[in-house]
Amino acid sequence: MSQSSPLPPLRLPPQSPGPTLREVVDVADRPLCLLPEAVLLRQGLRHRAVALILRDTSGRALLRPGADGWDFSSRALPQAMEATEDCCQRLLETEWNLAGLAPRVLRRVDACADTGMAFLTIFTARIPAATAREMALPGVLAPDGLPLVDAVELAGLAEQDPPILAPLLRHAVRAGWLTEQRVES
Numbered sequence: 001m002s003q004s005s006p007l008p009p010l011r012l013p014p015q016s017p018g019p020t021l022r023e024v025v026d027v028a029d030r031p032l033c034l035l036p037e038a039v040l041l042r043q044g045l046r047h048r049a050v051a052l053i054l055r056d057t058s059g060r061a062l063l064r065p066g067a068d069g070w071d072f073s074s075r076a077l078p079q080a081m082e083a084t085e086d087c088c089q090r091l092l093e094t095e096w097n098l099a100g101l102a103p104r105v106l107r108r109v110d111a112c113a114d115t116g117m118a119f120l121t122i123f124t125a126r127i128p129a130a131t132a133r134e135m136a137l138p139g140v141l142a143p144d145g146l147p148l149v150d151a152v153e154l155a156g157l158a159e160q161d162p163p164i165l166a167p168l169l170r171h172a173v174r175a176g177w178l179t180e181q182r183v184e185s
Contacts, residue, residue, distance in 0.1 A: 021080045022047055029111075029119045034080050046111045049118035050087045051075045051168070052103065053178060054096065054125055056132035061154055061178075063147045063169075070147060070157065071166035077118070084121040092125060096135075101125045107177045114171050122177055154178070 021034040024045045040047050054062040054073040063070040074095050078087035085103075092098045103125040111119045127135075138145035149157065157165050158173035165173070172178055 022077050023080055025111075025119065027111075037077060041116070044117050046117050046119065048078050048084060049075065049115065049120050050078060050084050050091065051120060051122045051172070052088055052091050052125065053106070053122065054127055054132070056127055056129040056148065058129055058150070060132065060148045060150045062132055062135060063149065065142060065146075066166040068166045069164050069170075071169050075168070088121075088123045098125070098127065101127070106180070109177060114175075115168065122172065124178075
């Protein structure tokens with residue numbers, strides 16, 4: 001038998017100067033076609049999305065300001081032909097300068113109205129407490145600093161009225177999507 005050499009990693013083609021293309025998927029999360037991101041979102045078509053929650057070694061979550069309130073540490077739609085794991089790595093490297101971290105899948109959520117019709121993959125990554133405190137300081141990543149909150153504080157923020165968390169994060173907290181899932185043997 002001949003030994004086959006491993007395939008080289010798939011390299012994504014560079015995005016064209018036109019609109020950013022994203023994959024439209026069916027009810028089983030199988031790719032159907034590519035559309036510009038704005039069209040996909042405006043029409044409410046099923047797609048994939050990634051959310052990342054950075055936690056320090058004590059479990060406190062680092063939140064980021066979003067258009068509708070405090071949000072996940074990062075969120076993005078994967079590029080066309082990009083795996084959700086690769087999208088998460090890209091977010092860690094480009095938004096947080098944290099290359100080399102090994103994020104874990106916290107939860108996969110089927111496409112529904114609460115996720116904006118996205119098959120949502122929520123990742124978590126642990127960072128040292130000192131790094132998290134430094135990132136949260138005023139002026140480092142945001143003029144007023146970033147909240148670094150434990151699970152009880154996050155649950156309390158999810159109940160605030162008027163809401164101060166972005167809708168997806170608020171729903172994720174209330175639905176228990178950010179809690180560790182137990183693997184049954």
